[in-house]
Amino acid sequence: xxxxxxxxxxxxxxxxxxxxxxxxxxxxxxxxxxxxxxxxxxxxxxxxxxxxxxxxxxxxxxxxxxxxxxxxxxxxxxxxxxxxxxxxxxxxxxxxxxxxxxxxxxxxxxxxxxxxxxxxxxxxxxxxxxxxxxxxxxxxxxxxxxxxxxxxxxxxxxxxxxxxxxxxxxxxxxxxxxxxxxxxxxxxxxxxxxxxxxxxxxxxxxxxxxxxxxxxxxxxxxxxxxxxxxxxxxxxxxxxxxxxxxxxxxxxxxxxxxxxxxxxxxxxxxxxxxxxxxxxxxxxx
Amino acid sequence: xxxxxxxxxxxxxxxxxxxxxxxxxxxxxxxxxxxxxxxxxxxxxxxxxxxxxxxxxxxxxxxxxxxxxxxxxxxxxxxxxxxxxxxxxxxxxxxxxxxxxxxxxxxxxxxxxxxxxxxxxxxxxxxxxxxxxxxxxxxxxxxxxxxxxxxxxxxxxxxxxxxxxxxxxxxxxxxxxxxxxxxxxxxxxxxxxxxxxxxxxxxxxxxxxxxxxxxxxxxxxxxxxxxxxxxxxxxxxxxxxxxxxxxxxxxxxxxxxxxx
Numbered sequence: 379x380x381x382x383x384x385x386x387x388x389x390x391x392x393x394x395x396x397x398x399x400x401x402x403x404x405x406x407x408x409x410x411x412x413x414x415x416x417x418x419x420x421x422x423x424x425x426x427x428x429x430x431x432x433x434x435x436x437x438x439x440x441x442x443x444x445x446x447x448x449x450x451x452x453x454x455x456x457x458x459x460x461x462x463x464x465x466x467x468x469x470x471x472x473x474x475x476x477x478x479x480x481x482x483x484x485x486x487x488x489x490x491x492x493x494x495x496x497x498x499x500x501x502x503x504x505x506x507x508x509x510x511x512x513x514x515x516x517x518x519x520x521x522x523x524x525x526x527x528x529x530x531x532x533x534x535x536x537x538x539x540x541x542x543x544x545x546x547x548x549x550x551x552x553x554x555x556x557x558x559x560x561x562x563x564x565x566x567x568x569x570x571x572x573x574x575x576x577x578x579x580x581x582x583x584x585x586x587x588x589x590x591x592x593x594x595x596x597x598x599x600x601x602x603x604x605x606x607x608x609x610x611x612x613x614x615x616x617x618x619x620x621x622x623x624x625x626x627x628x629x630x631x632x633x634x635x636x637x638x639x640x641x642x643x644x645x646x647x648x649x650x651x652x653x654x655x656x657x658x659x660x661x662x663x
Numbered sequence: 664x665x666x667x668x669x670x671x672x673x674x675x676x677x678x679x680x681x682x683x684x685x686x687x688x689x690x691x692x693x694x695x696x697x698x699x700x701x702x703x704x705x706x707x708x709x710x711x712x713x714x715x716x717x718x719x720x721x722x723x724x725x726x727x728x729x730x731x732x733x734x735x736x737x738x739x740x741x742x743x744x745x746x747x748x749x750x751x752x753x754x755x756x757x758x759x760x761x762x763x764x765x766x767x768x769x770x771x772x773x774x775x776x777x778x779x780x781x782x783x784x785x786x787x788x789x790x791x792x793x794x795x796x797x798x799x800x801x802x803x804x805x806x807x808x809x810x811x812x813x814x815x816x817x818x819x820x821x822x823x824x825x826x827x828x829x830x831x832x833x834x835x836x837x838x839x840x841x842x843x844x845x846x847x848x849x850x851x852x853x854x855x856x857x858x859x860x861x862x863x864x865x866x867x868x869x870x871x872x873x874x875x876x877x878x879x880x881x882x883x884x885x886x887x888x889x890x891x892x893x894x895x896x897x898x899x900x901x902x903x904x905x906x907x908x909x910x911x912x913x914x915x916x917x918x919x920x921x922x923x
Contacts, residue, residue: 405732453791506827
């Protein structure tokens, strides 16, 4: 039974020390507010799973929450490298982290396998790619019908998946629109699913017969957080804050600057602060 | 417009754009490939199909996206699909004729490293990694690569095989069971390179206007090969330059300001 709760409660109830967690969002609808709440709550020893661990995982790694990262592209999209992640990998600061690295195709297939209840994903990939030599979770299988050798990776089954969506309705059905990424697969692959939404409306099931709706019984907890994806965006609500992504490159370059920024904007902030951050980015205004 | 009124970067983007056609279905990498693809779309190839790995198919952005998933890609697309579908039905399914990649490190056989500088376990520089590139490199019909020449970028030996080009050259792709063509074109800020039909080693086939062979060699760490008859890349036309500069100006304005 889905619960409507505050963001603090949703994270405290569902994300625990040592969990594997996927904060998913493919450039669009990245659950920044939820990640900041996890940082404020000081949750430890997380295995962070995400295809594109951008700013939020840079922040979580820099604040020492992660023991392991599973990913396929660890960059600040269109800007450059993730400097806190680099500091952890290259200098073990603030702690050493383990990395498990895949390609996008592998991660996307692995989420789909997780959602499908399969133990592994099979696909045509990693041909000639050196990741297959350094990641023991990349193996191969032979097609029993054609003899073709295919790549295999374990299904992704997070303890909890956390996403941001445009709308939930009063029953707890969740609507995702625009670039839908792997959020549906991440939610269905996880034991528990937490969703933050821009707004709660009467009914999302009549938008379009094929709209991407996650039925209420696939979700554990919903928290309304207006602007909760910033500086990522919510299609139909506000635009991507590209300037903030460019700015992050500077903030994350220095440990001291990073820590003071995190204190001012995350530790001493609240979920309610996100609404003001998107005020100038709102569409149709 | 005078014949010399353009930068090496602009020449690179325009030369890359010219290599694209209306019939191409392109998996577009961010950065230089994205600029080239959109210049092609805005000039001679209005019907080119551009696909970004965020799931947007047939997108027509007015400004260059900062990331592969900017909202405009979705708003202007024919359709937007989930990421697993993108990689399974469209890329793995063999529906994409051309992959257009950039590279941090490249070798003479078109193998690409975007993973680490130094060793994998104890890297000197941890780069973002492959993202979609390992399967783009093997599943698209053919591959174009674009990058600026430098001794650090065009190296004798790459530190990590993120994406497989022609491996050790010759029929190495075929020996690994890869049925697609692989890298068929390298467009740099100085020249256009094509793989030798037999060895698959990149060979300079055209020098951009004013560029010398020495300049090409000075910015390439392997001994550069030149085709028997090396052409000169035609100068950018006024339309090409104007289209590229307008696109960049719109892009800069959009990325600097909030809600610009």
